[in-house]
Amino acid sequence: MILTVVETDAAGATEVSLEAVTFARALARRAGGPVHAVVVGPRPDGLVDQLAGHGVGEVHHATGDAFSAYGGALWAAAVQAAVAAADADAVVAPGSPRGLEVMAHLAARLDVPMAANVVGLGTEDGTADGTDDGTDDGGALRVVRQVLGGAVLEEMLLPRRPAVLTVAGHAVQAEQVPPVPVTLRDYTPEVAEADLVTRVVSTEPAAPDLSGALTSAKVVVGAGRGAGGAEGFTAVAELAELLGGALGVSRVVTSMGWRPHHEQIGQTGSRISPDLYIACGISGAIQHWAGCASSKTILAVNTDENAPMVTKATYAVIGDMHEVVPAVNAEIRRRRG
Amino acid sequence: MADVLVCIKRVPDVGGEVLLTPDAQTVDARFVGFTVSAHENCAVELAVRIATATGGTATVLTLGPEAAVEQLRAALAVGCSAAVRIDADPVEYGPADVVREIAAVVAAHAAEGRTHDLVLLGNDAADTGDFQVGVRLAYALGRPVVNGVRTVEVADGVATARGDGPDGVETFAVPLPAVVTVLEGGVEPRYPSVVGRMKAKKIPVETVAPRHEPHGPGRVRLLLPPAQPSTVEVLGAGPDAAPAVVDLLQRLGVAR
Numbered sequence A: 001m002i003l004t005v006v007e008t009d010a011a012g013a014t015e016v017s018l019e020a021v022t023f024a025r026a027l028a029r030r031a032g033g034p035v036h037a038v039v040v041g042p043r044p045d046g047l048v049d050q051l052a053g054h055g056v057g058e059v060h061h062a063t064g065d066a067f068s069a070y071g072g073a074l075w076a077a078a079v080q081a082a083v084a085a086a087d088a089d090a091v092v093a094p095g096s097p098r099g100l101e102v103m104a105h106l107a108a109r110l111d112v113p114m115a116a117n118v119v120g121l122g123t124e125d126g127t128a129d130g131t132d133d134g135t136d137d138g139g140a141l142r143v144v145r146q147v148l149g150g151a152v153l154e155e156m157l158l159p160r161r162p163a164v165l166t167v168a169g170h171a172v173q174a175e176q177v178p179p180v181p182v183t184l185r186d187y188t189p190e191v192a193e194a195d196l197v198t199r200v201v202s203t204e205p206a207a208p209d210l211s212g213a214l215t216s217a218k219v220v221v222g223a224g225r226g227a228g229g230a231e232g233f234t235a236v237a238e239l240a241e242l243l244g245g246a247l248g249v250s251r252v253v254t255s256m257g258w259r260p261h262h263e264q265i266g267q268t269g270s271r272i273s274p275d276l277y278i279a280c281g282i283s284g285a286i287q288h289w290a291g292c293a294s295s296k297t298i299l300a301v302n303t304d305e306n307a308p309m310v311t312k313a314t315y316a317v318i319g320d321m322h323e324v325v326p327a328v329n330a331e332i333r334r335r336r337g
Numbered sequence B: 001m002a003d004v005l006v007c008i009k010r011v012p013d014v015g016g017e018v019l020l021t022p023d024a025q026t027v028d029a030r031f032v033g034f035t036v037s038a039h040e041n042c043a044v045e046l047a048v049r050i051a052t053a054t055g056g057t058a059t060v061l062t063l064g065p066e067a068a069v070e071q072l073r074a075a076l077a078v079g080c081s082a083a084v085r086i087d088a089d090p091v092e093y094g095p096a097d098v099v100r101e102i103a104a105v106v107a108a109h110a111a112e113g114r115t116h117d118l119v120l121l122g123n124d125a126a127d128t129g130d131f132q133v134g135v136r137l138a139y140a141l142g143r144p145v146v147n148g149v150r151t152v153e154v155a156d157g158v159a160t161a162r163g164d165g166p167d168g169v170e171t172f173a174v175p176l177p178a179v180v181t182v183l184e185g186g187v188e189p190r191y192p193s194v195v196g197r198m199k200a201k202k203i204p205v206e207t208v209a210p211r212h213e214p215h216g217p218g219r220v221r222l223l224l225p226p227a228q229p230s231t232v233e234v235l236g237a238g239p240d241a242a243p244a245v246v247d248l249l250q251r252l253g254v255a256r
């Protein structure tokens, strides 16, 4: 049985959670057995049916007063109880901050290895070159995961049961299946005092312009060192506004203090997946690419036609962003009349 | 008076093309420099601030080769007052192995009367990205852990940490001793002063031998994703490309 940790928001399971469920189905096909889900805390309306439509046969829902505020150890305790109750062969979570945190706790508690940011299964469909070197892994699960922000892949063995892993965001696409019969099991895990110590004490709602806007934006306009200075962002910010999108920047920009860190895209910033990313004056270093690789379409604006951002982009304009972007803004306005 | 231990990892500073070693176990760093993750630079900055604010100390630790002294010195130059190097090749160490060695150093220091009240780490290492050393260390030490925060302050035996959650900025308060892992963005790491650099050179680095045989990282091999041939369509050059760009924006349905 493959147990999937599902995170929720008001609308149901999060997209990355459904991706994790889709990955769990692939794992279940190989290992045999059903896919279950574990949900901790609030359970939005319609969640169980939504999960059935993604192939989940049983939903374990941890309830109890303890789960009114998030805590990594606490959530892991609930998942651990579901692992034990359902005798899971593998536990799969989304590669979100909480998914990673809860899995690290779970792996530590079970004393098993954990693979972060898995993108596929080894040697069958996951490896980059698709070759099977025929090695006998002695019953270990072989996974392929992202390292170096995704610039490099690692084949890794998970020899112990349960295999604990997180699925890299947007590495697989969430796919629905014809709904399967589903059962809901509410349970109230026992909670140790120590697991309650690091719960969230308070939450201040984020200002709307903070990074949430960036990660959920359909259009992101990015600017890097090519902006030239703190005053070089007027035109890109205007373009973002004209397109109803968000402004994002490279690390050079935040470390120069030109723009705040919550706008940073990359390995140590936000990971975006917009329909369109317009990257202006950004070279496309691997750590930046780590944050924008899931964009559906990329338009690069760069003076250097050989910059990695240009060669990896879908479209490019070769030129000075300080000339190109204002001209684009003017053209948008002209057509709007 | 908080005694803070901050853990950093020396990693290759690759920005462009990545090369692998012939045995495909690690990145070939012959043609690049070395650095530490931006998360860890922020952890060092927080350690120094907490030490200063509480009249305590900040000790920097790495598990790494002799050359990793370069990264320890950089942390000493910005205000850490002691450094420890566990003499081992991180390529052969899995996260649980690294944790056992760090925990052994913490225990050895405690036995000498130096309790590290707070251990700070990065949220994830820049190269292997295992996202777990901090959490596992907390279990090894029997301490609470707060993960992925941007600021930490210490007062009256409590660490107060703040970070971004799905619904806004979350605050955690944990009694010391504790473990906290840090994300970039809450503080601006300071630059070393000339005096700082000079001082750093004089501080001896405590070198300890690993105490356990590593189980290893479970790595079979590293692979480079297949190079994608460029399929870029150049829309034009300079401001004259603006109409073509707006045509594209309209085709994609993002501009009216």
Ligand SMILES: Cc1cc2nc3c(=O)[nH]c(=O)nc-3n(C[C@H](O)[C@H](O)[C@H](O)COP(=O)(O)OP(=O)(O)OC[C@H]3O[C@@H](n4cnc5c(N)ncnc54)[C@H](O)[C@@H]3O)c2cc1C
Binding pocket: A223, A224, A225, A226, A227, A249, A250, A251, A252, A253, A264, A265, A266, A267, A268, A269, A280, A281, A282, A283, A284, A285, A286, A287, A288, A291, A301, A302, A303, A304, A307, A319, A320, A321, A322, B013, B014, B015, B035, B036, B037, B038, B126
């Ligand atoms: C551990 C680690 C983590 C990192 N994390 C991140 C991260 O999260 N995000 C991130 O972005 N980086 C990150 N980096 C840094 C990364 O390696 C690069 O240094 C950074 O992304 C480069 O930013 P840039 O593209 O703006 O600058 P540069 O690499 O200097 O590129 C500037 C580009 O602008 C072009 N240009 C210049 N002038 C103009 C102009 N007038 N008009 C148009 N084009 C112009 C140039 O041709 C060039 O391509 C990290 C590095 C490390 C080691």
Ligand SMILES: Nc1ncnc2c1ncn2[C@@H]1O[C@H](COP(=O)(O)O)[C@@H](O)[C@H]1O
Binding pocket: B007, B008, B009, B037, B039, B040, B061, B062, B063, B064, B090, B095, B098, B120, B121, B122, B123, B124, B125, B126, B128, B129, B130, B131, B132, B133, B134
């Ligand atoms: N070899 C090492 N030496 C010292 N600290 C390390 C080492 N490896 C990992 N860490 C710390 O643990 C954090 C998380 O690493 P990881 O779990 O490997 O992604 C890093 O940001 C470092 O602070």
